[in-house]
Amino acid sequence: MIAGNRWISTAALVLVFAIGVACGDDDDDTGTGSEPTQTTGEATELTIAASDDLKFDPSELSAKVGEPVRLLVDNSENSALHDWTIEQISVDGVTVEGGSDAAGHDAHASDPNLHVAVDGGESATIEFTALEAGTYEFVCTVTGHAEGGMTGNLTVGE
Numbered sequence: 083m084i085a086g087n088r089w090i091s092t093a094a095l096v097l098v099f100a101i102g103v104a105c106g107d108d109d110d111d112t113g114t115g116s117e118p119t120q121t122t123g124e125a126t127e128l129t130i131a132a133s134d135d136l137k138f139d140p141s142e143l144s145a146k147v148g149e150p151v152r153l154l155v156d157n158s159e160n161s162a163l164h165d166w167t168i169e170q171i172s173v174d175g176v177t178v179e180g181g182s183d184a185a186g187h188d189a190h191a192s193d194p195n196l197h198v199a200v201d202g203g204e205s206a207t208i209e210f211t212a213l214e215a216g217t218y219e220f221v222c223t224v225t226g227h228a229e230g231g232m233t234g235n236l237t238v239g240e
């Protein structure tokens with residue numbers, strides 16, 4: 083009985099999703115309430131926390147080709163500046179809100195495609211749209227942080 087109800091609600095959810103896809107309409111306000119991510123406007127909202135223990139949480143993020151992502155980099159629980167950087171990724175529509183303009187924190191040699199630095203006690207957002215599928219390593223470029231474990235992967239799917 084319970085399994086039957088679960089199957090029916092899953093089928094209904096799939097149907098709602100299929101209708102949404104068929105209409106080509108990005109209206110995600112159908113109130114299904116079961117998606118793992120939230121959307122505001124068109125961007126998928128993700129959050130990643132930096133830590134002075136030199137970790138990102140989560141260390142795995144995922145996105146889809148052509149779908150805007152709005153990533154909140156939460157450094158509010160820390161005292162040190164951290165950044166979130168992907169050196170090479172094909173992206174479009176990159177905007178950064180908040181974020182530190184502190185000079186000299188980045189150790190990378192070239193201009194990264196995605197980069198947002200955040201002062202300790204602050205948060206900032208970076209919005210972007212990935213254009214090619216793949217797995218891209220993100221790091222904190224503050225000297226010694228990536229080496230200390232402050233890395234992760236963004237997986238971009240089709």
Ligand SMILES: [Cu+2]
Pocket residue numbers: 132136163164165222223224227232
């Ligand atoms: Cu760091």
